[in-house]
Amino acid sequence: MGLERHEAVVGAGIGGTATAHFLRQHFGPEVRIDVFERGSVGGRLATVTVNHQDYESGGSIIHSLNLHMQDFVQQLGLKYRKSVAGKTAVFNGDEFILEETDWYLLDLFRLWWRYGISFIRLQMWVEEIMEKFMRIYKYQAHGYAFSSVEELLHSLGGSGFINMTRRSLSESLLELGVSQRFIDEVIAPIMRVNYGQNISIPAFVGAVSLAGAQANLWAVEGGNKLVCSGLLKLAKANLIRSPVATITLRSTGDYQQYELTYNSQNEKSSELYDIVVVATPLQQNINSGISFQGFEPQLSEIAGSYHQTVASIIHGYLNCSYFGFPDPKLFPFSSILTTDTPGLFFNSAASVCPVNITSGFRRKQPQEAGVYKVFSPKPLEKSELKTLFKSYYSVQVTDWLAYPHYGSSQGLPPVVLHENLYFLNGMEWAGSAMEMSSVAAKNIALLAYHRWNRQLEMIDQKELMHKVKTEL
Ligand SMILES: Cc1cc2nc3c(=O)[nH]c(=O)nc-3n(C[C@H](O)[C@H](O)[C@H](O)COP(=O)(O)OP(=O)(O)OC[C@H]3O[C@@H](n4cnc5c(N)ncnc54)[C@H](O)[C@@H]3O)c2cc1C
Numbered sequence: 001m002g003l004e005r006h007e008a009v010v011g012a013g014i015g016g017t018a019t020a021h022f023l024r025q026h027f028g029p030e031v032r033i034d035v036f037e038r039g040s041v042g043g044r045l046a047t048v049t050v051n052h053q054d055y056e057s058g059g060s061i062i063h064s065l066n067l068h069m070q071d072f073v074q075q076l077g078l079k080y081r082k083s084v085a086g087k088t089a090v091f092n093g094d095e096f097i098l099e100e101t102d103w104y105l106l107d108l109f110r111l112w113w114r115y116g117i118s119f120i121r122l123q124m125w126v127e128e129i130m131e132k133f134m135r136i137y138k139y140q141a142h143g144y145a146f147s148s149v150e151e152l153l154h155s156l157g158g159s160g161f162i163n164m165t166r167r168s169l170s171e172s173l174l175e176l177g178v179s180q181r182f183i184d185e186v187i188a189p190i191m192r193v194n195y196g197q198n199i200s201i202p203a204f205v206g207a208v209s210l211a212g213a214q215a216n217l218w219a220v221e222g223g224n225k226l227v228c229s230g231l232l233k234l235a236k237a238n239l240i241r242s243p244v245a246t247i248t249l250r251s252t253g254d255y256q257q258y259e260l261t262y263n264s265q266n267e268k269s270s271e272l273y274d275i276v277v278v279a280t281p282l283q284q285n286i287n288s289g290i291s292f293q294g295f296e297p298q299l300s301e302i303a304g305s306y307h308q309t310v311a312s313i314i315h316g317y318l319n320c321s322y323f324g325f326p327d328p329k330l331f332p333f334s335s336i337l338t339t340d341t342p343g344l345f346f347n348s349a350a351s352v353c354p355v356n357i358t359s360g361f362r363r364k365q366p367q368e369a370g371v372y373k374v375f376s377p378k379p380l381e382k383s384e385l386k387t388l389f390k391s392y393y394s395v396q397v398t399d400w401l402a403y404p405h406y407g408s409s410q411g412l413p414p415v416v417l418h419e420n421l422y423f424l425n426g427m428e429w430a431g432s433a434m435e436m437s438s439v440a441a442k443n444i445a446l447l448a449y450h451r452w453n454r455q456l457e458m459i460d461q462k463e464l465m466h467k468v469k470t471e472l
């Protein structure tokens, strides 16, 4: 056992890089932090280049109340990129059933006319959930940690939050008094664009998705993945660009460490660590390539699968006729959502802005060649591309195992895999978003710190609302 503590993070997405940053914050300058990455820093935060400009192909939008992401951007001296306004419409395969106009009051009136007060009920529901969710920042600022996702959610919203990870969104909304028509025509299209899934997903992730459809969204100038490379630097972590193959428990007397093996320049290398955080999904269809050895009993397999979503970035001319607008000059929408109509081959299509918006930037008009992002459950066939686009210059396809296939697992995965071995991505099973991984990262750094120092009173404390009010 050396004097210097060694800590490893597997995965350099936003979850892994934020973990490295928070580990440094809590454990101080003395520890060595190695971050392993088998692909690109950023993971599911990635860009593709079209016509000399970069566009987000993975995680793209951030909520104005996502305070960890905000804090990272400020600490790293990065800039906010606000989205450029545009109008949205909902397409059912034949026609637009809902169209946004230039007039806010007219839109409100139309919503009321078609759906009654469903949209007000929904807005209040999302606001209430957001308000409770935001308690996490206070708890984490006071140093409290949670040993499971369930404990964390319970501390924020009691059994109500736990139930929301088990009940479907549609059931919860119907109970709230939201109409079936509103669910089919508004909620389902939002779930399709954000998670490529339907209204049977759990209510909690449904609420996260609805928060992601609010107006106050932003992104990082230059690309969201800049946060990941920035955090690695800020953490003074060593980036090891190799896939981790095995994590083996090694014991010397009472002292336990984890040996990580990896390939470095075609040679097998290994290193011992005191604390390890796995910051990548471990579900079978993701194929992380990590095997766990020497654990008695063996670590159980993490159940569930990840959902395929294909992001196609297309440079071309939208076929407005397909949407019932023979004259593209009259096509007013920048974002097209779709209903859950059998046979509809795409989830959404939207004109997108590059990650660097210069002043005076304007969206391309539909009669001009523009850059569009189409989300679909499978790669688009040539005939489907020709349906959506009159003609195109290029198509860049990123075939993601994007987020949990909600409903493919009962319960939420564990955070603690072994004494000092942690798993970050269980949090995505409550809701997958950059901020959820960041919250999980802060939680694991605090948890690892308190468990290492035997400060058990800082873990899974009850009545935190009251405690943080009375603490200095
Ligand atoms: C198309 C798409 C759109 C999205 N849109 C949004 C959005 O608008 N807003 C939002 O907030 N969220 C969005 N998300 C979700 C968000 O991107 C993810 O929740 C988040 O990026 C997950 O980060 P992570 O670090 O937890 O995992 P990942 O980004 O998956 O990072 C895991 C990393 O581990 C690496 N790895 C795996 N195995 C090994 C190994 N054996 N050894 C070493 N490294 C390994 C991987 O290469 C990867 O880089 C979107 C996701 C997708 C796919």
Ligand SMILES: CC(C)=CCC/C(C)=C/CC/C(C)=C/CSC[C@H](N)C(=O)O
Pocket: 058, 059, 060, 061, 062, 063, 066, 130, 133, 193, 194, 195, 208, 209, 211, 212, 213, 350, 373, 431, 432, 433, 435, 436
């Ligand atoms: C964690 C909380 C409280 C809020 C996060 C809200 C948020 C930003 C959700 C985004 C969810 C998501 C996975 C969106 C994917 S698609 C995004 C966008 N429409 C696109 O076109 O890329």
